[in-house]
Amino acid sequence: MNADSGVSARKRTGLAKSRRQKTVFLIIAIAPSLLGYILFTLYPNVMSVYYSLLNWDGLSHAEFVGFDNYVNMVKDEFVWRALYHNLLYMIVVPALIVFISLLLAHLLSNKSYKENAFYKVIFFFTNVLSTVVVALLWSFIFDGSFGLLNGFLEIFGMNMNDFYWLGDTRTAIWALVLPMVWGGVGLYVVIFINAMSAIPKSIYEAAYLEGARPMTILFRITIPLIRGVIRVCVVFVILGSLKGFEIIMILTNGGPEGSTDVIGLYMFNLAFGKEYHNYGYASAIGMLLFVILVGAKLIIDKVYPEENVEF
Amino acid sequence: MTERRTLMDGIWRILLFLWAVSILFPVIWILYQSVRTNPEFFQDIWALPTDIKWSNYSEAWNSYDIGQSLLNTLYYVGVALVLGTFLTTLNAYALTRMEFKGRKLIWGLIMLSLFLPGINALVPQYILMKSLNLTNSLSGLIILDSFGENVFFLMLLGGFMSSLPKDLEESAHMDGATIFQTFWRVMVPLSTPGIVTVAIFKFLGLYNNFLGPFIYLGDPSKYTIGVNMYQANMKMQYTSDWVTMFAGVMIVMVPSIIFYVLFQKRIMEGATMGAMKG
Numbered sequence: 001m002n003a004d005s006g007v008s009a010r011k012r013t014g015l016a017k018s019r020r021q022k023t024v025f026l027i028i029a030i031a032p033s034l035l036g037y038i039l040f041t042l043y044p045n046v047m048s049v050y051y052s053l054l055n056w057d058g059l060s061h062a063e064f065v066g067f068d069n070y071v072n073m074v075k076d077e078f079v080w081r082a083l084y085h086n087l088l089y090m091i092v093v094p095a096l097i098v099f100i101s102l103l104l105a106h107l108l109s110n111k112s113y114k115e116n117a118f119y120k121v122i123f124f125f126t127n128v129l130s131t132v133v134v135a136l137l138w139s140f141i142f143d144g145s146f147g148l149l150n151g152f153l154e155i156f157g158m159n160m161n162d163f164y165w166l167g168d169t170r171t172a173i174w175a176l177v178l179p180m181v182w183g184g185v186g187l188y189v190v191i192f193i194n195a196m197s198a199i200p201k202s203i204y205e206a207a208y209l210e211g212a213r214p215m216t217i218l219f220r221i222t223i224p225l226i227r228g229v230i231r232v233c234v235v236f237v238i239l240g241s242l243k244g245f246e247i248i249m250i251l252t253n254g255g256p257e258g259s260t261d262v263i264g265l266y267m268f269n270l271a272f273g274k275e276y277h278n279y280g281y282a283s284a285i286g287m288l289l290f291v292i293l294v295g296a297k298l299i300i301d302k303v304y305p306e307e308n309v310e311f
Numbered sequence: 312m313t314e315r316r317t318l319m320d321g322i323w324r325i326l327l328f329l330w331a332v333s334i335l336f337p338v339i340w341i342l343y344q345s346v347r348t349n350p351e352f353f354q355d356i357w358a359l360p361t362d363i364k365w366s367n368y369s370e371a372w373n374s375y376d377i378g379q380s381l382l383n384t385l386y387y388v389g390v391a392l393v394l395g396t397f398l399t400t401l402n403a404y405a406l407t408r409m410e411f412k413g414r415k416l417i418w419g420l421i422m423l424s425l426f427l428p429g430i431n432a433l434v435p436q437y438i439l440m441k442s443l444n445l446t447n448s449l450s451g452l453i454i455l456d457s458f459g460e461n462v463f464f465l466m467l468l469g470g471f472m473s474s475l476p477k478d479l480e481e482s483a484h485m486d487g488a489t490i491f492q493t494f495w496r497v498m499v500p501l502s503t504p505g506i507v508t509v510a511i512f513k514f515l516g517l518y519n520n521f522l523g524p525f526i527y528l529g530d531p532s533k534y535t536i537g538v539n540m541y542q543a544n545m546k547m548q549y550t551s552d553w554v555t556m557f558a559g560v561m562i563v564m565v566p567s568i569i570f571y572v573l574f575q576k577r578i579m580e581g582a583t584m585g586a587m588k589g
Contacts, residue, residue: 021489021490021491022490025491025494026409029404032398033399033402033459034402036459037458040436040439040455040458040459041459041460042420042423043435044433044435045431045432045435047439048435051434058438103326104327107327113324113327115324115328116327119330119331122335124575124578124582125334128571129567130567131519132521132538132540132541133540136541136556139544140340140341141337145353146553148340151356185330190579190582191582191583194583239428243428250521267433272433272526279434279438286430286431286434289428289430293430297426
């Protein structure tokens with residue numbers, strides 16, 4: 001009897017000890033990440049709503065101005081110009097990236113050219129380069145006097161007279177599409193190859209026996225079967241091109257004459273640019289971008305519903 | 312199944328070849344321009360170097376102060392990588408393999424981050440960092456980038472951990488191990504493949520991070536290599552010292568190339584997983 005209660009008492013203290021241990025472990029394991037997340041992510045997101053109601057340059061006293069920033073934003077033609085550029089990029093860049101990656105992935109996974117394995121590695125390489133390196137490489141390509149592009153055109157007999165592709169309001173916005181696509185395609189090639197490899201070979205064999213041409217197979221079999229993956233990628237690239245501005249910032253910083261300005265960059269320069277700072281107005285534009293991004297995500301979900309393909 | 316080789320195949324192969332050339336050629340071009348002289352380069356951008364001038368590299372190293380910015384990058388990437396990976400591993404373990412009150416709530420909070428584009432938080436985050444005296448400091452940047460939640464990493468590592476046998480902890484507990492010992496001696500070794508993948512992606516994210524260092528590091532002696540090259544390129548518009556710039560860009564690319572050669576397979580696998588879960 002005595003011995004028995006001794007054991008259970010020891011068991012009980014052991015249990016309490018291990019429970020205390022578990023609590024301590026949980027606090028150590030969860031608190032640093034969670035508190036950092038609350039402090040550096042959630043809190044700034046909440047504060048961005050409040051800051052958007054201020055008139056504040058970061059130095060003098062902040063003044064509460066209600067919805068003035070939003071009213072100014074609607075009237076600000078630079079905002080509309082930037083949004084228009086965003087719209088162009090949002091259509092052109094994802095379309096090109098997805099089309100090129102699908103084609104390359106199809107060739108790499110369905111054709112048995114001996115150089116395919118090598119290409120897969122090369123194609124992905126641009127995705128491990130930093131934005132700065134990608135942008136600098138393209139600044140060397142686009143340069144008027146010593147750029148690769150004009151050098152190539154000259155070989156083919158076109159003298160561009162030192163035409164600087166990023167310095168002209170007509171060409172700069174389209175020139176920037178190239179580094180964006182070039183830097184993005186590799187990732188999606190790899191993703192599509194993996195998705196395509198999950199399609200049973202028997203489906204292709206049947207199609208070949210029926211005499212289907214390779215392009216028919218791509219558009220009638222492969223693409224419909226990996227729709228789910230394509231959808232995720234489209235959402236990814238669209239949202240990325242809406243909020244991304246690093247390449248533009250490094251290559252043109254929105255110039256010449258604002259012809260390549262996008263909304264994220266406009267906001268960034270208002271907040272951190274070389275001239276004057278306007279934290280309140282920048283935050284209001286940040287809120288606009290927030291609404292657009294969440295809205296875009298919801299719209300894409302609606303018009304392009306998720307579905308699983310069964311083989 | 313034997314394939315017929317047709318004319319189309321020729322066209323497709325040329326297409327693949329051209330895409331590969333578009334990637335390799337600019338890099339190779341910069342490599343050989345980086346050992347020429349400026350007058351040679353200005354005269355003909357296609358010519359191969361007559362004699363190889365490695366001194367462009369030491370010139371780039373000295374005039375851009377690349378040594379200092381590489382040290383800064385090493386400190387920032389190194390510490391944030393080790394600290395961040397350690398915290399993510401602890402966090403993923405607790406959130407996927409332990410039962411406790413409030414777990415659902417924490418997951419809900421973390422999932423919220425998928426809806427936060429982050430860009431609207433840049434200004435308040437900067438003001439917060441300033442009030443904490445963490446701006447213009449590499450350590451401040453490390454704190455910002457190490458403490459936080461990342462759904463992609465949690466899913467990746469958590470998914471890996473939850474695929475391990477359920478009774479691991481129990482048998483370790485039977486053998487008298489504390490939770491700390493179980494974590495460190497059992498879970499960490501068994502999760503190494505997942506941890507390595509997380510570390511690889513953290514490395515790429517940190518080494519390639521431009522916006523963070525650009526916003527937070529004002530002092531040139533604190534620049535990371537990416538910000539340094541950006542500023543150097545800005546200055547080059549006035550100096551026109553192209554060959555040195557090429558040498559600098561090559562130096563920045565070297566770590567990426569080495570890293571890619573070493574981990575190419577894992578990077579490709581992980582990238583696919585990330586996109587599918589994000």
